[in-house]
Amino acid sequence: MRDTLLIALFAFLGAAAAGVLGAGVLRLIRRRSLAVHLTVVTAVAVTAMLAGTLAVAQAMFLSEHDLKVVTLVVAMAAVVSLATAVLLGRWVVARSRALALAARSFGDGGAFTSPDGPATAELAALSRELETTSARLAESRERERALESSRRELVAWISHDLRTPLAGLRAMSEALEDGVAADPDRYLKQIRTEVERLNTMVGDLFELSRIHAGALALTPTRVSLYDLVGDALAGADPLAREHGVRLVGDRVEPVPVQVDGKEMSRVLGNLLVNAIRRTPSDGTVAIAAERIPDGVLLSVTDGCGGIPEEDLPRVFDTGWRGTDARTPPAGAGLGLAIVRGIVEAHQGRATVRNIPGGCRFEVTLPTAEV
Structure with a gap:
């Protein structure tokens, strides 16, 4: 028993010395390739065995x-182990380099494609994460392009919508100043109308900027939907x-909601104005409110004839107005963007879908807590 303990002690001391030396080498080469690390680890294992054997022999426990x-x-064993370690290291390094080359496509605006061939569990998991990240980046780039397009359209349309009334205001003010206006009272009334429209447009821009800034x-x-809809x-x-459109609001349940009354009134007002302007004369605009399993559903139905399916995802985008040839009274394309921003600030959602003869805008809100 004593001899066995001595052999174990000498073997441990020899192996420990090799292990300490190997740890020092690994620390020195910690920035080198994985293949080098695998080779060093294999060499440490073999050297530890040899050192333990030599330590036992030195103590004369082994014959020559x-x-x-x-x-x-x-x-x-060292030859075979080192060759295996080198082959494994080269394979892992090759897979790592292939993965790094595939990941470079992120910077070029491309999509990540996992390299072909088998891989270790860690590299496979990394590839899956990179694929997921690539998909998210692609979605972000698409959203960024859509936002940039909306910004350009908004600037173009706002510039047009501001230039037209400003030109009219300038012409009318010059006519009044020169005393050549045939009907000064009519000019003054028209100037007031244009100023009110410009004020509304500036107010919409300010509201939208607050929404986008999170301010x-x-x-x-706690208010009742019945009161909100009645005021709207x-x-x-x-x-x-003025447009010859019938307003219908006979399907409104008195459901309580926890909302900002002023902002929600703006939502309903924008939806109704949008529906009235796009419904032909003698048409009907209906508003309804009902309780649903996940909250409250407000809906505004118009008779616009429907929206092209390819345009439905853009209806709530900033600056979208359906066509490029809208006249200024159609608005600057901010009303529905404001609707979505206010509704989402209330933890709700705004959607639109086509129905026979028109479309239906729906706003889902959480019910008030009891």
């Missing part, structure tokens, strides 16, 4: 013949009469 046999066995401060209160219908009634 036994020492030669063990040394030869260790040497052959929209809400003051939620009363506000939109003059415009509906």
Whole structure:
């Protein structure tokens, strides 16, 4: 028993010395290739075995013949182990380089494609993560392109919509100043109308900038949808009469909601104005409100004839107005973008879908807590 303990002690001391030396080498080459690390680790394992054997032999626990046999066995194991480590290291390094080359496509705006062939579990997991990241980056790039396109369209349309009334205001003010206006009162009334429209446009831009900046401060209160819808219908009634459109709001449930009354009134007003302007004379615009399993559903249905399917995803984009030939009274394409921003600030969602003869805008809101 004592001899066995001594052999174990000497073998441990020899192997420990080799391990400490190997750890020092690994620290020195910690920035080198994985193949070099695998080779060093294999060499440490073989050297530890050989060092332990030599330590035991030095203590005269092995005969000279036994020492030669063990040394030869260790040497052959070292050759095979080192060759295996080198081959494994080269394969892992090659796979790593292929993965690095595939990942460079991120910087070029391309998509990541995992290299062909087998890989270790860690490299396979890394490839999957890179593929997921690539898909997310592609979605981000697409959103960025869409936002940039919306910004350019918005600037172009706002510039056009501002230039037209400003030119009219300048002409009317010059006519009044020169005293050549045939009907000064009519000119003054028209100037006031144009100023009100410009003020509305600037207000929409300010509201949209607050939404995009995350600075929209809400003051939620418990209100009834019945009251909100009633106020919105009363506000939109003059415009509906002017366009010859019937307003219907007989399917409104008195469901309580926790919302900012002022901002939600703006949402309903924008939806009703949008529906009235796009519904032909003698048409109908209907608003409804009902309780659904996941909250409250507000809907505004018009008779616009429907929206092309390819345009449906863009309806709530900033600056979208359906065509490039809208007249200024159609607005600057901000109303529906404001609707979506306010609704999402209330933890809700705004959607649109086509129905026979028109389209239906839907706003889903959470119900008020009891």
